[in-house]
Amino acid sequence: MIVVDQTKDLFAWLDSAPQQTLGLVPTMGYLHAGHASLVERAKRENQRVAVSIFVNPLQFNNAEDLKNYPRNPAQDLKLLENAGCDLVFLPAPELIYPAGFDCKVTVGELSRPLEGSARPGHFDGVTTIVSKLFHLFTPTCAYFGEKDAQQLLVIQKMVQDLNFRLTIVPCPTLREPDGLAMSSRNARLSPDQRAEAMLLYKALSYCKDRIEAGAKDASELIAEMAGIVESSVAAVVDYIAISDPKDLSPVNVIESEVLVSLAVYLGQVRLIDNLKVSPP
Numbered sequence: 001m002i003v004v005d006q007t008k009d010l011f012a013w014l015d016s017a018p019q020q021t022l023g024l025v026p027t028m029g030y031l032h033a034g035h036a037s038l039v040e041r042a043k044r045e046n047q048r049v050a051v052s053i054f055v056n057p058l059q060f061n062n063a064e065d066l067k068n069y070p071r072n073p074a075q076d077l078k079l080l081e082n083a084g085c086d087l088v089f090l091p092a093p094e095l096i097y098p099a100g101f102d103c104k105v106t107v108g109e110l111s112r113p114l115e116g117s118a119r120p121g122h123f124d125g126v127t128t129i130v131s132k133l134f135h136l137f138t139p140t141c142a143y144f145g146e147k148d149a150q151q152l153l154v155i156q157k158m159v160q161d162l163n164f165r166l167t168i169v170p171c172p173t174l175r176e177p178d179g180l181a182m183s184s185r186n187a188r189l190s191p192d193q194r195a196e197a198m199l200l201y202k203a204l205s206y207c208k209d210r211i212e213a214g215a216k217d218a219s220e221l222i223a224e225m226a227g228i229v230e231s232s233v234a235a236v237v238d239y240i241a242i243s244d245p246k247d248l249s250p251v252n253v254i255e256s257e258v259l260v261s262l263a264v265y266l267g268q269v270r271l272i273d274n275l276k277v278s279p280p
Contacts, residue, residue, distance in 0.1 A: 001081045003088045007095065010136060013087055020047035023169075024139035026130060029053040030070040030184035031079050034174040038143040039083035041171060046140055050087040051080055052133055057093060058104075059125030068268075070187045089136075096132060105131045107154045107161070113248050115150050115272070118238050118263060126151055127158050134164050142166055147173040147181045149259055149274045150248060173273075179205065181273045193266040196232040200264055200273045203228040203240075207260050208277045216254045216279070218242040229264055238263035238270065245276055254279055 004010050014022075023042030027035055031053075042049045053076060060066035073090065080088055104124050110116075111123035134142065144152050156168050174182045179201030180194075189197055203225040210221055222240045229235050242251050245259040261274035 001077075001085055001088065003077065003090060005090045005092065005095070007091075007136065010087070010089055014137065017048065021140040022046055022137065023049045024133065024137050024142045025049070025051045025085075026133050026142065026144075027051060027053055028055045028069065028184065029076050030072055030187065031076045032182050032184065032186075034145060034147070034182035036079055036083040037174055038145065038171050039080060039085050041169070042141065042143050043084040045169070048086045049084065050089060050137060050139070051085050052089045052091075052137075054089075054091055054093075054096060054129065056096075056125055056129045058097070058128055059122050061119050061121050064268075065270075068188065070184055096129065104128045105158065105162075107157050110150070110154050110157050110248060113150075113250075114239060114241055114243070114261060115263070123151070123154050127154060130155055131158065131162070131164075134159075134166060139166050141169050143169045143171055145173060146170050147183070147273065149245075149261060149276075153246075153248065175201065181271075183271065185269055185271060188269045189266060193234055193269065196234050197266055197271060199229050199232055199235060200262060200271060203262065204260055204273060204275045207242075208275055211254055211258070211260075211277045211279055214280055218251050218254055218258075221254075221260075225260075225262065229262070232266075234266050236265040238265060 023046035025038045025042055039049055055069055057066055105127040106124050107127055116123055152170055159168055178198040180197050206228055207221050207225050225240050226237050229237055240262040243259045244251055245257055251258050257276060257278040259274055259276055263272045
């Protein structure tokens, strides 16, 4: 496995085998088994696999959140080598955003609800860095987890609208034994908060069971989910939503597949999760 932090070294590696298919896994580091599963899938489906590790300042709307984002490059590199990664790109912020950088990529409607409403400017940061990575790597495929469902939709829309010549590959959410979605942010939970974090999946599973049993009133289900999450005094709901999975518009009466999503604070740690659910 090769580790590079300069674009010239990245380009030299890319130019050494220009005909080989390339799978790209963009990350912000502090990697876990969920990331490893993306790399392993990319390895199965491509001749070469590259991973970027970059804690992107543009997608944080809270300076304290950026400062506290967990980092462990040595641990990350060990995981990636074991997963079969061929190259890791570890750029410094000033390489990606040099002095005078004054450009951004914005996806309109899909960026506005849910995470976009709760974290203004977040998706501009995501699409700007991801578009830069796509230009740098020109990958055959890029792999993203379904845990960040809105991010996945936004990136798919960007690829479509800007004619990027690559395939976006959605990958299923990996979960802990109690259902909590794997996330780099989980490392910041105290033991007590970690025990309460399973309430996110408990609420999602409850909603899934109710919809599959024929429940149709979205507002009623959202209120019931909020009651489950807020049974913990430590949990504060940011949002709970039942949306159209294609455009994220709110659903009032459930008659076809929906995206059930939520964002919850446990202390200073903000967790998100979602499930796609179809009625009977």
